[in-house]
Amino acid sequence: MKRLIIALVMLSIFACKQEPKVDYAIITGKVDNSKAKKAIIKHVDFEAEIVINEDGTFADTLHIPEHGFFTMSIGREFTPIHLDFDNNINIKLDANKFDETIKYTGEGADKNNYLAAKTLNNIKATANEAELYSLNEDAFKARLSEIQSTNETLLNGLTNTDEAFISAEKQNLVYDNYALLNKYGQGHAYFTKQKDFKVSESFIPTELKNMVFDNSRAYKSSSSYKDMAFDNALRGIFENLGDDISSVTTEDLKGVSDIKIQPLKNDVIDYLSSFLVSPGNENMESIYNFFVNNSTNEDTKKKLTASFEKNKNLIKGKPSPQFVNYENHKGGDLSLTDLKGKYVYVDVWATWCGPCIREIPSLKEVEKQFHGQNVEFVSTSIDQAKDHDKWVSMVKDKDLGGVQLMADRDWSSQFVREYGIQGIPRFILIDPNGNIVSADAPRPSDPKLVELLEKELKIEP
Numbered sequence: 397m398k399r400l401i402i403a404l405v406m407l408s409i410f411a412c413k414q415e416p417k418v419d420y421a422i423i424t425g426k427v428d429n430s431k432a433k434k435a436i437i438k439h440v441d442f443e444a445e446i447v448i449n450e451d452g453t454f455a456d457t458l459h460i461p462e463h464g465f466f467t468m469s470i471g472r473e474f475t476p477i478h479l480d481f482d483n484n485i486n487i488k489l490d491a492n493k494f495d496e497t498i499k500y501t502g503e504g505a506d507k508n509n510y511l512a513a514k515t516l517n518n519i520k521a522t523a524n525e526a527e528l529y530s531l532n533e534d535a536f537k538a539r540l541s542e543i544q545s546t547n548e549t550l551l552n553g554l555t556n557t558d559e560a561f562i563s564a565e566k567q568n569l570v571y572d573n574y575a576l577l578n579k580y581g582q583g584h585a586y587f588t589k590q591k592d593f594k595v596s597e598s599f600i601p602t603e604l605k606n607m608v609f610d611n612s613r614a615y616k617s618s619s620s621y622k623d624m625a626f627d628n629a630l631r632g633i634f635e636n637l638g639d640d641i642s643s644v645t646t647e648d649l650k651g652v653s654d655i656k657i658q659p660l661k662n663d664v665i666d667y668l669s670s671f672l673v674s675p676g677n678e679n680m681e682s683i684y685n686f687f688v689n690n691s692t693n694e695d696t697k698k699k700l701t702a703s704f705e706k707n708k709n710l711i712k713g714k715p716s717p718q719f720v721n722y723e724n725h726k727g728g729d730l731s732l733t734d735l736k737g738k739y740v741y742v743d744v745w746a747t748w749c750g751p752c753i754r755e756i757p758s759l760k761e762v763e764k765q766f767h768g769q770n771v772e773f774v775s776t777s778i779d780q781a782k783d784h785d786k787w788v789s790m791v792k793d794k795d796l797g798g799v800q801l802m803a804d805r806d807w808s809s810q811f812v813r814e815y816g817i818q819g820i821p822r823f824i825l826i827d828p829n830g831n832i833v834s835a836d837a838p839r840p841s842d843p844k845l846v847e848l849l850e851k852e853l854k855i856e857p
Contacts, residue, residue, distance in 0.1 A: 421479040421504070424455040425487030432471040432491070437479075439466040440616055440659040441693050465564075465617045470494075475515055476619065478507045478561065495519055506554055507561055514547045518572065521546075529583030533599050536580055540573050547572075568618040574604045575620035578627075610656035622660075629655055629664050640844070642834070644672055645679050646686040653690060662693040669696070673703045675710035675816075676836030706816050710835040716826045717814035722776065725791050725800035732811075732830065739771040739852060741837065742824040744817055746779045747790045752821040756794060758840035763797050765846065769853050770828070773798030778806045778820065827852070 423437075427448060435446040435454055439461065446456040448470070460466075463480040468487075473494040479485075483504035490497040495516045500508040521543045522528055531539060547569050551562065577600060585593040609615075609625035633651040637644055652668070655661040665687045673684050684704040688697055721729040732740065743759060745752035763773050775798055779787045784802065791800045803809040807817075815824065815835060823840075825833040825848065833852060838845040849855075 418482045420457050420459045421481065421483040421485065422455075422457050423479075423483075423485050423487065425453070425485075425489075427452045427454070427470055427488075428490045428492075430471055430491035434470075436469045437466050437477070438469070439464065441662065441695075442466075443695075467619075476511045478504065478511060480504055506557055510550055510554055510565075513550050517546055517550070518543065522576070525583065526587045529580060529587045531584075533580075533596060536584075537577075537599075540576055543576075544569050544573050564613075564617050567614070568620070571614065571618045571620040571624070574601070574607075575624055577601070577604060578624060609660070612657050612659070615657050615660055625657065625660050626663060629660060630667070633664070633668070641672065642676055643678055644683065646682050649683070649686060652686075658692055662691050662696060665691045666693065666696045666699070669700050669703065673700055673707065674836060675707045675832070676834060678712050680704070680707060680711055707835075710815065710832060712832055712834065714832050716824075716830055716832050717811050719776065719801070719803070719809070719811040722801040722803060725788065725802075730799065730801055732826070735772050735774070736830055737770075737828050739828060739833070739849070740824075740826040741771060741773050741849070742826065743773070743775040743840075744778060744812065744815075744820050744822040744824070745775060746777055746820060747783060747786050748779070749820050755821055755840050756796065760797060762840045762845060762849075766849060766853070769849075769855070771849060771853065774801060775799070776801045776803055776811075778803045778809065778812060780806050825849075825852070 423446065425435075427435075430448070430452065433448055435448060437444045437446065437458060442461050444456075444458050446454045446458075448454045458479070460479055460481070464478065466477050466479055467474050468477045469475075470489075471491065473491065475495065475498060480503075484502045485504045485508065486501045487508075488497075488499050488501075495512070498512045500512070521539070528536070528539065548566075551565050551569070554562070580599070581593065581595045584595075585591055607624075609621075609628055611621070614621040615625055629651070633649065636651055637648055649668070652661060652664060655664060669684075669687050673680055673687065677683060681704070684700060687700055691697055691700070716732065718732050720731045720733075722731070724730045743752075743755070745755075747753075759773070759775075766773075775796060777787045777800070779802065787802055790796075803812060806812075815822070821839065823837040823845075824835055825837040827833050834848070838848060
């Protein structure tokens with residue numbers, strides 16, 4: 397008898413080992429009228445790409461981290477999608493009418509056809525923003541009730557759907573309503589041209605006023621909750637940062653540490669790092685370390701590290717990258733070393749760049765204000781060689797002052813690449829010893845430029 401029991405136990409263990417955990421969903425489908433090469437499925441810190449074949453068909457087995465709400469994007473269009481373990485879903489759509497044509501069949505189709513219908517209803521109901529946000533408060537709330545009621549009818553029409561999904565979606569409809577209520581004040585002020593408009597005290601529900609964004613499940617399941625949580629987190633952080641981000645410290649970012657939802661914290665860090673892990677911030681290294689230590693998203697960490705490595709030699713006090721023998725509009729060539737002993741304010745621009753052209757009047761004013769001081773204003777065009785004559789003419793026609801140079805290889809110029817310049821205009825300030833003061837200096841139209849120059853030149857304002 398004892399041997400029999402042991403044998404049965406071993407058989408049970410063996411049988412269990414033969415049943416691997418199902419952690420995947422199978423997705424197949426066809427998209428018409430699209431040049432997109434892939435469909436992208438996202439869920440918080442998860443992202444997967446599904447190859448779209450030449451005939452528009454696609455198929456893949458996705459090992460998902462958990463069941464729940466995801467988004468699927470094809471080209472510039474996207475839609476919510478719900479995936480359960482062991483789903484086998486087929487999707488068909490026409491990219492020319494993305495939301496109107498998306499249809500699901502197979503296991504899990506009911507939930508996703510509901511989400512597609514809800515999305516289309518929301519799009520139609522909010523398409524005319526001018527009409528929607530021009531409504532008075534009572535009419536606006538009535539319109540939102542209609543939207544919510546229509547979606548509740550769609551939800552209640554589902555059969556054979558688990559209660560967890562129904563419960564989550566009922567709450568998601570409330571969040572959708574709250575998100576639109578939050579937008580009303582600004583939208584009404586804009587479309588009715590009442591810049592001082594404020595909603596009445598009773599307009600925002602008490603639950604929304606007092607909402608604490610600490611619900612991880614809601615952050616994953618509701619795009620409206622996610623947007624509200626993200627906006628709320630950034631609002632608090634920016635209030636603490638103030639207007640000047642050139643000297644932000646980790647102490648200024650304590651609001652990031654206070655975020656309860658880790659995926660939200662990851663998203664906030666990903667956003668903030670795009671401009672704070674920058675040579676324009678003198679505390680870049682400590683900010684970089686702070687963000688890396690607070691994020692759990694490996695893709696964000698890789699991006700942070702790449703940005704830091706690119707910019708770490710561009711912080712204040714580091715030797716500036718050099719330009720050598722750039723063509724001088726007045727004749728001959730000029731190198732940065734020829735200007736040693738002076739501050740050098742470099743304007744990287746091009747004749748085709750609208751924002752660059754708009755800075756010219758302000759640049760002339762700053763040049764005039766600091767005429768005779770120990771600073772040289774150098775404008776470096778990154779126009780292509782074929783536009784050389786256009787550059788020559790524009791400098792003359794607009795009577796541009798300072799030193800006018802043309803880079804040797806436009807965007808591929810060593811000076812441009814070493815400063816990591818990916819967009820123009822870009823302004824750089826270099827000290828008399830050839831060291832960087834700011835690799836991302838204020839624009840001429842920004843009053844902070846005058847403050848910076850007066851500080852460096854020791855001029856009493």
